Amino acid sequence: MTGERAVRAALWLYVLAVFAFILAPIATSFVVSFNVDRFPTLPLGGFSLRWYEDMMGDPTVLPAFRNTIIAGVTVAVISTFLGFTAAYTDYRYRFFGKSVYLALALLPPTIPVIILGLAMLIFLSRVSLFGQLHSVIIAHVVICLPFAMALIRLRLSQMDPSLEAAAWNLGAGEWRTMRGVILPFTMPAILSALFITMAVSFDEYAIAWFVSGFSETLPVRILAMLQGRVSPRINAIGSIVFTISITLVILAQVILLLRLPSRGQTDDG
Amino acid sequence: MDSFLSLKGIEKRFGAYVAVHDINLDIAQGEFVAIMGPSGCGKTTTLRIIAGLEQPSAGEIRMRGEPVTNRKPWERDSPLVWQSLALFPFLSVRKNVEFGLKMRRVPAAERRRRAMHWLERLGIAEFAERDVSQLSGGQRQRVALARALVTEPEILLLDEPLSALDAHLVVRMQAELTRLHRELGITFLYVTHSQSEAFAMASRVVIMNRGAIEQVGPAKQVYRQPASRFVAEFVGTNNILGGRVERVADGHAVVATPVGPLRAALRPEQRPAAGDPVHYVVSADSITLSAGANGEADNVVEATMVSEQFVGSVVTVYAETAGGEEFRVQASQNELAGIDLVPGGALHLTWRAESAYLLPSG
Numbered sequence: 001m002t003g004e005r006a007v008r009a010a011l012w013l014y015v016l017a018v019f020a021f022i023l024a025p026i027a028t029s030f031v032v033s034f035n036v037d038r039f040p041t042l043p044l045g046g047f048s049l050r051w052y053e054d055m056m057g058d059p060t061v062l063p064a065f066r067n068t069i070i071a072g073v074t075v076a077v078i079s080t081f082l083g084f085t086a087a088y089t090d091y092r093y094r095f096f097g098k099s100v101y102l103a104l105a106l107l108p109p110t111i112p113v114i115i116l117g118l119a120m121l122i123f124l125s126r127v128s129l130f131g132q133l134h135s136v137i138i139a140h141v142v143i144c145l146p147f148a149m150a151l152i153r154l155r156l157s158q159m160d161p162s163l164e165a166a167a168w169n170l171g172a173g174e175w176r177t178m179r180g181v182i183l184p185f186t187m188p189a190i191l192s193a194l195f196i197t198m199a200v201s202f203d204e205y206a207i208a209w210f211v212s213g214f215s216e217t218l219p220v221r222i223l224a225m226l227q228g229r230v231s232p233r234i235n236a237i238g239s240i241v242f243t244i245s246i247t248l249v250i251l252a253q254v255i256l257l258l259r260l261p262s263r264g265q266t267d268d269g
Numbered sequence: 270m271d272s273f274l275s276l277k278g279i280e281k282r283f284g285a286y287v288a289v290h291d292i293n294l295d296i297a298q299g300e301f302v303a304i305m306g307p308s309g310c311g312k313t314t315t316l317r318i319i320a321g322l323e324q325p326s327a328g329e330i331r332m333r334g335e336p337v338t339n340r341k342p343w344e345r346d347s348p349l350v351w352q353s354l355a356l357f358p359f360l361s362v363r364k365n366v367e368f369g370l371k372m373r374r375v376p377a378a379e380r381r382r383r384a385m386h387w388l389e390r391l392g393i394a395e396f397a398e399r400d401v402s403q404l405s406g407g408q409r410q411r412v413a414l415a416r417a418l419v420t421e422p423e424i425l426l427l428d429e430p431l432s433a434l435d436a437h438l439v440v441r442m443q444a445e446l447t448r449l450h451r452e453l454g455i456t457f458l459y460v461t462h463s464q465s466e467a468f469a470m471a472s473r474v475v476i477m478n479r480g481a482i483e484q485v486g487p488a489k490q491v492y493r494q495p496a497s498r499f500v501a502e503f504v505g506t507n508n509i510l511g512g513r514v515e516r517v518a519d520g521h522a523v524v525a526t527p528v529g530p531l532r533a534a535l536r537p538e539q540r541p542a543a544g545d546p547v548h549y550v551v552s553a554d555s556i557t558l559s560a561g562a563n564g565e566a567d568n569v570v571e572a573t574m575v576s577e578q579f580v581g582s583v584v585t586v587y588a589e590t591a592g593g594e595e596f597r598v599q600a601s602q603n604e605l606a607g608i609d610l611v612p613g614g615a616l617h618l619t620w621r622a623e624s625a626y627l628l629p630s631g
Contacts, residue, residue, distance in 0.1 A: 160353050160355055162351045162352075162353050162355035163355050163357065165322050165342070165355075166349070166351060166355035166357075167357075167368070167372075168321075168322070168341070168342040168343045169320055169322070169342055169343075169347075169348055169349045170343075170348060170368050170369040170372055170416070170417075170420075171343050171346075171369055171372035171373055171420070172343055172368075172372045173341075173343050176372060180368070180371075180372075181357060184357075184359045184360075185357075185358070185359055187359075
């Protein structure tokens with residue numbers, strides 16, 4: 001009995017240790033961002049919002065932040081839409097070369113980002129789409145789409161295969177079935193995909209660094225600042241970026257796990 | 270017969286696989302027809318073809334004389350009660366029932382009224398605003414029925430709708446379906462693998478095997494006069510013996526079988542010749558058991574008892590002849606009261622020639 005309890009306690013400690021190991025650097029950066037001192041030393045010098053104010057004062061940070069938000073939202077919408085259509089095609093149709101289609105659609109995250117970034121840079125500059133915010137958007141859609149597709153595909157695979165045919169049988173044409181059955185059923189995955197893809201775009205810097213030119217996103221800006229000098233402002237920016245990303249990811253998880261209430265999900269018209 | 274639904278030469282291929290072929294069936298308005306067969310016999314495919322969910326590879330479907338073969342499923346009015354029920358999990362019970370009306374652009378107030386009417390009629394009005402997942406199996410079944418019937422169709426298709434229910438619920442739902450069918454007067458086409466469901470409800474039974482129809486007829490006729498060896502094996506509990514016709518006289522035939530010569534009455538249309546190979550069929554509930562010789566009988570077979578099996582008041586006795594042929598006999602407890610049933614004990618099996626019949630062999 002006591003042996004069993006000891007094993008349980010040891011396992012808990014192990015899990016806590018793993019989380020501590022993963023989260024400690026982020027937590028440190030978080031704590032230090034509120035520290036008044038220029039350099040992180042123990043004991044801490046005292047609470048201050050100085051570095052946050054300092055960050056706001058940096059003329060390059062706010063535009064980068066704005067770029068990141070615009071890119072994140074646009075990327076989320078486009079890649080979720082494309083991810084849905086790709087997943088639905090896979091769910092609904094059988095066609096020649098389907099496995100190739102699936103492999104291609106899910107391929108981008110397996111390519112090293114440096115190579116993908118370089119390839120994007122070469123390609124986008126050839127077609128004169130380089131160095132703009134939309135370059136970042138295009139590149140990010142490529143890497144985000146597979147995530148959206150995977151999430152929505154998983155949800156569609158949980159759907160009773162008779163559900164769509166049942167709607168047809170009750171007089172719903174293909175578009176009305178899409179609106180009245182497929183979309184409501186996949187909605188949790190769609191919302192989840194929106195948040196996850198937004199988080200991925202928000203965090204991604206390698207490809208953005210290659211293609212963004214002067215339309216820097218926030219991660220690219222942080223990288224540039226790091227290369228110049230180490231300033232505690234980095235901690236402030238990092239804390240904000242981390243908070244936003246983790247919020248998006250948690251939202252996505254919560255939406256996926258929550259059972260949706262039956263009412264209010266579909267239009268009444 | 271004035272046919273409401275008519276299938277002519279329906280065939281469905283999936284690549285090289287023939288799912289159904291040469292399906293010819295006429296169903297009158299208001300009939301309750303059951304399509305029965307083992308899994309993979311094509312019964313569900315046939316139903317899906319009627320609903321327009323599968324496009325037949327050949328053949329024609331007419332409803333009220335009008336060809337509907339090429340109509341899309343949503344252009345037809347033949348609601349289906351699904352084996353999985355296929356209720357919409359993201360809609361409340363009432364919204365599920367309203368779905369078909371909404372697709373027909375019925376105004377919201379009337380939709381609600383008609384949906385509530387059906388929910389009341391099926392005794393589940395109190396659950397109208399609940400989630401489908403909060404209902405029991407029997408209640409969900411009623412939601413599926415209400416959803417299909419709310420548009421007041423002329424035909425209702427049912428695909429093994431009771432297969433997921435407990436035995437006692439199945440009996441209750443059967444009574445409910447029979448009542449609904451009588452009250453509504455519409456055509457019910459019911460696919461099932463269960464003979465008890467088919468025989469309990471349907472006025473006509475279609476037996477399918479390997480994608481083709483084996484026999485169509487009233488339940489009793491299919492039960493008492495199977496048209497083929499497959500039907501004889503699939504329906505009821507029959508003893509089937511291979512043999513050759515020995516002689517024919519006075520509407521009776523004597524067949525040489527492994528257990529000796531056996532007599533069977535011939536149907537008017539049957540004219541076998543001596544020497545013809547046949548299947549000799551006698552149903553398990555037509556055989557009388559006795560411990561010793563039991564006076565004169567058309568057919569007497571001596572056997573030893575192997576085992577018995579109780580299903581409620583009916584007992585199935587398994588007996589074996591000296592030559593190793595197995596017989597199944599069904600009798601009530603009362604009928605067996607005077608007989609000492611012990612494995613290995615001697616039994617006399619007797620039956621009348623009129624209880625037995627012949628099927629062509631091969």
